[in-house]
Amino acid sequence: MPVRLYLNSVGKSFVMHLQDGISLPVVSNVDFAVETGECVVLGGPSGAGKSSILKMIYGNYRCDEGQILVVRGPDDIVNIADAAPRRMLALRQDTIGYVSQFLRVIPRVSAVDVVAEPLIGQGADERTATARARELLARLNVPEGLWSLPPATFSGGEQQRVNIARGFIANYPVLLLDEPTASLDAANRAVVVELVDEKKAQGVAMLGILHDLDVRERIADRIIDVTNFRQAA
Amino acid sequence: MTDQTTMLEPNFVPYQENDEPLLRVSGVTRYYGDRLGCTDISFNLWPGEVLAIVGESGSGKTTLLNCLSTRLAPTAGAIEYRMRDGSMRDLYQLTEADRRLLMRTDWGFVHQSPADGLRMTVSAGANVGERLMAVGNRHYGNIRATATDWLERVEIATDRIDDPPRAFSGGMRQRLQIARNLVTHPRLVFMDEPTGGLDVSVQARLLDMMRRLVADLGLSVIIVTHDLAVARLLSHRIMVMRHGKVIETGLTDQVLDDPREPYSQLLVSSILQA
Numbered sequence: 001m002p003v004r005l006y007l008n009s010v011g012k013s014f015v016m017h018l019q020d021g022i023s024l025p026v027v028s029n030v031d032f033a034v035e036t037g038e039c040v041v042l043g044g045p046s047g048a049g050k051s052s053i054l055k056m057i058y059g060n061y062r063c064d065e066g067q068i069l070v071v072r073g074p075d076d077i078v079n080i081a082d083a084a085p086r087r088m089l090a091l092r093q094d095t096i097g098y099v100s101q102f103l104r105v106i107p108r109v110s111a112v113d114v115v116a117e118p119l120i121g122q123g124a125d126e127r128t129a130t131a132r133a134r135e136l137l138a139r140l141n142v143p144e145g146l147w148s149l150p151p152a153t154f155s156g157g158e159q160q161r162v163n164i165a166r167g168f169i170a171n172y173p174v175l176l177l178d179e180p181t182a183s184l185d186a187a188n189r190a191v192v193v194e195l196v197d198e199k200k201a202q203g204v205a206m207l208g209i210l211h212d213l214d215v216r217e218r219i220a221d222r223i224i225d226v227t228n229f230r231q232a233a
Numbered sequence: 234m235t236d237q238t239t240m241l242e243p244n245f246v247p248y249q250e251n252d253e254p255l256l257r258v259s260g261v262t263r264y265y266g267d268r269l270g271c272t273d274i275s276f277n278l279w280p281g282e283v284l285a286i287v288g289e290s291g292s293g294k295t296t297l298l299n300c301l302s303t304r305l306a307p308t309a310g311a312i313e314y315r316m317r318d319g320s321m322r323d324l325y326q327l328t329e330a331d332r333r334l335l336m337r338t339d340w341g342f343v344h345q346s347p348a349d350g351l352r353m354t355v356s357a358g359a360n361v362g363e364r365l366m367a368v369g370n371r372h373y374g375n376i377r378a379t380a381t382d383w384l385e386r387v388e389i390a391t392d393r394i395d396d397p398p399r400a401f402s403g404g405m406r407q408r409l410q411i412a413r414n415l416v417t418h419p420r421l422v423f424m425d426e427p428t429g430g431l432d433v434s435v436q437a438r439l440l441d442m443m444r445r446l447v448a449d450l451g452l453s454v455i456i457v458t459h460d461l462a463v464a465r466l467l468s469h470r471i472m473v474m475r476h477g478k479v480i481e482t483g484l485t486d487q488v489l490d491d492p493r494e495p496y497s498q499l500l501v502s503s504i505l506q507a
Contacts, residue, residue: 062487
């Protein structure tokens with residue numbers, strides 16, 4: 001299977017200038033690839049650097065060492081470690097999606113529009129995107145009465161499911177999953193498993209953090225232990 | 234404003250590989266006598282991009298904004314702007330008349346204090362209509378219809394069209410100032426602390442409105458703010474200034490989530506968590 005995402009000797013540390021410039025090593029020599037149609041899960045205890053790896057790929061965190069290569073098109077391989085901000089924004093629009101636990105509510109925008117937005121951003125017309133958004137909200141058991149309301153007042157679980165719908169709606173060839181099933185009930189966890197399976201069938205390369213063993217077992221094709229990438233003290 | 238659930242990501246910029254910048258800034262420096270305002274500032278701004286300039290009072294961010302918007306001539310450096318005909322022109326080589334036309338038509342400037350950007354004693358409708366007349370509109374009915382439309386877009390009740398901004402609340406005045414600036418469909422808007430001095434709830438509404446208008450109109454914006462939550466909400470890219478210099482620049486969430494410079498780390502760690 002062709003490689004979609006390749007981390008080549010990636011390293012990261014935080015220099016804390018407010019604490020006498022101490023350097024906190026996070027990870028080093030991170031080296032793995034994710035192929036199309038597979039779901040790779042990062043394993044290891046809390047604090048091992050799993051989230052930092054996802055954030056470096058999405059560009060929230062800088063990558064200090066090595067390369068993060070993502071295939072954007074047949075002749076377009078981007079190194080995220082040195083991509084210009086505009087390039088990174090373009091990647092987030094058409095190549096890399098991020099499903100996190102926290103919904104970033106857009107004030108006064110309805111749930112269905114919040115969900116549809118990334119698909120419209122990829123050029124879909126509003127009607128198609130809205131129809132797809134409704135379908136996903138229904139599958140994730142968000143009550144229909146809420147769809148036209150802004151999610152600010154929804155319960156934590158409802159907001160999370162709106163965010164999952166938003167994360168899965170668009171057609172990203174690479175999808176990062178940051179604990180998408182945390183605190184979901186069994187029925188909704190099963191829906192997320194189905195959504196991941198559908199993305200696999202479409203050839204999406206996925207990299208995730210999943211503490212939920214039952215979900216992990218069902219969707220992970222491989223588990224990479226992040227503790228192997230810890231820096232020697 | 235810093236609460237997770239109230240944050241949002243700014244809309245995406247349309248990206249083309251061969252895009253030309255709208256504004257090209259090289260080595261801009263401004264001294265006030267011996268005192269430094271800002272020094273050696275260089276960056277590009279692309280169409281549809283929102284750039285936030287952050288830093289504490291006295292860091293030089295307003296000096297820079299005034300240089301960029303031709304309100305204050307730089308001591309050294311060049312600022313080039315892509316005109317509507319596609320040509321790149323040095324702003325300080327333009328004639329005074331050309332520069333004024335640019336400021337009236339292709340640009341907007343939103344001041345922190347609405348009183349600096351509005352005529353406080355003439356009606357709201359006339360405040361919006363004046364910019365239209367400046368670009369050659371003469372038909373009273375059309376001007377009034379457009380002004381009404383813009384009051385609606387900034388959520389001011391249209392039965393207030395004949396009231397002067399003196400009779401408006403602070404938040405309404407600021408929304409009116411935005412309508413006045415956007416009515417001519419500018420391509421570049423400068424904003425100087427547009428939410429400063431407003432109540433938090435009023436700020437949230439204004440920010441939400443600005444975010445929508447910027448996205449709908451495809452505006453390029455340079456916004457000066459000391460409020461990092463405003464920068465996160467509106468901007469794609471951030472420049473952190475200190476002592477007249479740009480000390481850190483990058484993607485907004487990267488600079489805020491993973492600040493590198495000691496001063497940026499101090500700024501980010503100083504935010505009160507709501």
